[in-house]
Amino acid sequence: MEKRLGSDQPMRLVLCDCGGLRLSSGPMTIHFSRDEFQAFASAVGRLASIVAQPMFGQESKPARSNVSEVCH
Numbered sequence: 001m002e003k004r005l006g007s008d009q010p011m012r013l014v015l016c017d018c019g020g021l022r023l024s025s026g027p028m029t030i031h032f033s034r035d036e037f038q039a040f041a042s043a044v045g046r047l048a049s050i051v052a053q054p055m056f057g058q059e060s061k062p063a064r065s066n067v068s069e070v071c072h
Helices: 034-053
Strands: 013-014 019-023 028-032
Touching: 019 034, 028 034
Parallel strands: none
Antiparallel strands: 013 019, 019 028
């Protein structure tokens, strides 16, 4: 099972021999169990819906909750 998303950085989702899933984007690969992947996908979906809201990023930036967070 392979799906490519975006034009500049292909993303692949591959079913492993072990029954898990590998999500690859560029040099990064994350290995998930099926349950872990479902939880990850749900969380990213929720975050994507927040980012899609028109007011996101237009007001003052919130303070960072963790000093070690880095924005690039």
